[in-house]
Amino acid sequence: MLNVPPQAFPAPSSQQRVAASGRAKVPLKPGRSLMDWIQLTKSGKDLTGLKGRLIEVTEDELAKHNKKEDCWICIRGFVYNVTPYMEYHPGGEDELMKAAGTDGTDLFDQVHRWVNYESMLKECLVGRMTVKPVAAPKEISSALSEEKKRLNGMLPEKKALGASAKDLTPSYDWFQTDSSITIVIYTKKKEMNAESVVVDCQDKRLRGEIIMDDHSYLIEVDLIHAVQEDMTVNIAEKVGKVEITLKKKDNIHWKILGHPLESHNTFIKRTDRGLFYRKCKLASKTEVTHDTKLLCLMLPKSTHLQVPTGQHIYLKQIIAGTEVVKPYTPVLPSLPLDFKEPFHRDGAYIYLMIKIYSSGLFTQALDHLQIGDYISVSNPEGNFKKSQVQTSEDLFLLAAGTGFTPMVKLLNFTLTEVSCLRTVKLIFFNKTEDDILWRNQLEQLALKDERFEVQFILSQPTKDWVGKQGKISSSLLSEFVKRSRKDSKVLICICGPTPFTEQGVQYLKDLGYCQEEIHAFTA
Ligand code: FAD
Ligand code: NAD
Numbered sequence: 001m002l003n004v005p006p007q008a009f010p011a012p013s014s015q016q017r018v019a020a021s022g023r024a025k026v027p028l029k030p031g032r033s034l035m036d037w038i039q040l041t042k043s044g045k046d047l048t049g050l051k052g053r054l055i056e057v058t059e060d061e062l063a064k065h066n067k068k069e070d071c072w073i074c075i076r077g078f079v080y081n082v083t084p085y086m087e088y089h090p091g092g093e094d095e096l097m098k099a100a101g102t103d104g105t106d107l108f109d110q111v112h113r114w115v116n117y118e119s120m121l122k123e124c125l126v127g128r129m130t131v132k133p134v135a136a137p138k139e140i141s142s143a144l145s146e147e148k149k150r151l152n153g154m155l156p157e158k159k160a161l162g163a164s165a166k167d168l169t170p171s172y173d174w175f176q177t178d179s180s181i182t183i184v185i186y187t188k189k190k191e192m193n194a195e196s197v198v199v200d201c202q203d204k205r206l207r208g209e210i211i212m213d214d215h216s217y218l219i220e221v222d223l224i225h226a227v228q229e230d231m232t233v234n235i236a237e238k239v240g241k242v243e244i245t246l247k248k249k250d251n252i253h254w255k256i257l258g259h260p261l262e263s264h265n266t267f268i269k270r271t272d273r274g275l276f277y278r279k280c281k282l283a284s285k286t287e288v289t290h291d292t293k294l295l296c297l298m299l300p301k302s303t304h305l306q307v308p309t310g311q312h313i314y315l316k317q318i319i320a321g322t323e324v325v326k327p328y329t330p331v332l333p334s335l336p337l338d339f340k341e342p343f344h345r346d347g348a349y350i351y352l353m354i355k356i357y358s359s360g361l362f363t364q365a366l367d368h369l370q371i372g373d374y375i376s377v378s379n380p381e382g383n384f385k386k387s388q389v390q391t392s393e394d395l396f397l398l399a400a401g402t403g404f405t406p407m408v409k410l411l412n413f414t415l416t417e418v419s420c421l422r423t424v425k426l427i428f429f430n431k432t433e434d435d436i437l438w439r440n441q442l443e444q445l446a447l448k449d450e451r452f453e454v455q456f457i458l459s460q461p462t463k464d465w466v467g468k469q470g471k472i473s474s475s476l477l478s479e480f481v482k483r484s485r486k487d488s489k490v491l492i493c494i495c496g497p498t499p500f501t502e503q504g505v506q507y508l509k510d511l512g513y514c515q516e517e518i519h520a521f522t523a
Helices: 034-041 059-064 083-088 093-097 105-112 163-168 361-367 401-417 439-448 474-480 498-510
Strands: 055-057 070-075 078-081 125-129 139-142 171-176 180-186 197-202 205-212 215-223 227-236 241-248 258-260 266-269 277-287 292-298 313-319 322-328 349-355 374-378 394-400 423-430 452-458 490-495 518-520
Touching: 034 083, 034 322, 070 083, 070 093, 070 105, 083 093, 180 205, 180 215, 197 227, 197 241, 205 241, 313 361, 322 361, 349 361, 349 401, 394 401, 401 423, 401 490, 423 474, 439 452, 474 498, 490 498, 498 518
Parallel strands: 055 125, 394 423, 394 490, 423 452, 490 518
Antiparallel strands: 070 078, 078 125, 139 266, 171 180, 180 241, 197 205, 205 215, 215 258, 215 266, 227 241, 277 292, 277 374, 292 349, 313 322, 313 374
């Protein structure tokens, strides 16, 4: 794909697979970077071989284009000639070929549904499939078709669903006072929390998404009248009720709430819901090390969003006329040194610790953003669940370089809220001393909290380094990853460059740790 990451297409082969869903990156030939691809797409060259014509493609026709030198792939009903893209695919030609001549939608979604292939491959568009072979989103319920086109304040009627799906499907209602509108969502799920609710209200467009395990409930409405910028979101955690209160701009009586948008009142698998972006303002940019910066992004007043521990967001920028998307893992503004009280996020800011690569397409563009500039930020994603660590006695964090980022909130969460926790050990791999992120804060934390220990390991130390050196290895891990008691409950989290994570997971398995005791952070 086109975009960013590792590989946009088919799932990795078993040898390449990193724990849960990692993916391999193959070295690209010189002149085959993402920027080179963008330049080729802007060159005016006929990349489809159809001289700009769009055609209707039958399944038989699609199947004929299944070779490296003539490769078409269908994604969500649109057919692309990816032959010219072969050498530019970060996941390698073989991965792309797995979808040659077929519908690659599912394979694509498994790996990087967030990659903006429409933008990246627009010059490769051959046309539409005559019969759309793509699977429609698997909805548990969409009341939209049966709901009145205008929301009149009544609870939407239920679709004829299977009993269990019906029981699960949230519903909503709304009411008003002279000055406010309140939308109430009944999730029917106990123990909802603020991180499960993402609300945006921009230009009279209200979007409220409730994440319920691996499903997503959405209300999405064009409001009938204007509202003020600020809103409040209240969550009655125990009963699973979410209240969104908007302030009317004019004190008039609203006869209806507004007009439902396409995905309004749907309850579908989370992975079938497209990513939603809002523009956030760059509030500050501070240096962490010689090449890494802490960016503070301010959410709009009309957004309620808190990124859960262990999850990431996507940033989107237009680079040379093409939308480019990359994942980043929010951190805290600093490491709170007193973990007695939970860290109170005010929710209005997102902090990102980002390494600026001298040849990096995205990070170079990020580095050129000025304070006050805007950038698009997505809803959170990720497969880490707090429950994985809630009963842990020993937590090991294996981080390499910016792979430290998911460990920040994890440290905060476990040291504050996991009562059975006995030890937390961060084993932090870097090239040189100058690359160590928040070294001072980590050392102070280790002095303050006896449960926490940090070990720095350098792969390219200077002569003066008296600490540990080397790269991740079985012997290093057997030295540092040890249960505090014979059968203590352990979680080992690992994050860094893909080979680091892949090797680490393998070494841990060789040392006898099971899959449930290991969590690898990947996109
Ligand atoms: P590219 O243009 O893709 O690459 C240019 C050059 O930069 C490469 O040749 C290489 O020398 C170097 N480079 C680029 N990417 C990498 C890499 N991944 N590993 C080693 N060298 C590389 N990064 C952060 O700084 N902070 C985060 O919080 C963060 N969170 C992430 C979360 C997830 C889930 C994932 C998958 C990645 C995360 N990353 C994070 C990495 C980030 O998404 C980008 O890959 C990174 O910013 C480089 O983008 P680029 O376009 O500037 O570099
Ligand atoms: P880096 O190049 O500075 O390397 C840091 C350390 O990683 C090295 O000192 C070495 O010990 C180890 N390492 C590097 N390459 C290795 C290899 N091939 N085999 C074994 N060990 C190796 O690291 P960086 O530039 O800061 O990169 C950090 C990486 O973490 C990026 O690839 C980024 O995408 C990834 N990351 C992933 C997530 C996530 O998936 N959630 C979050 C943040 C960062």
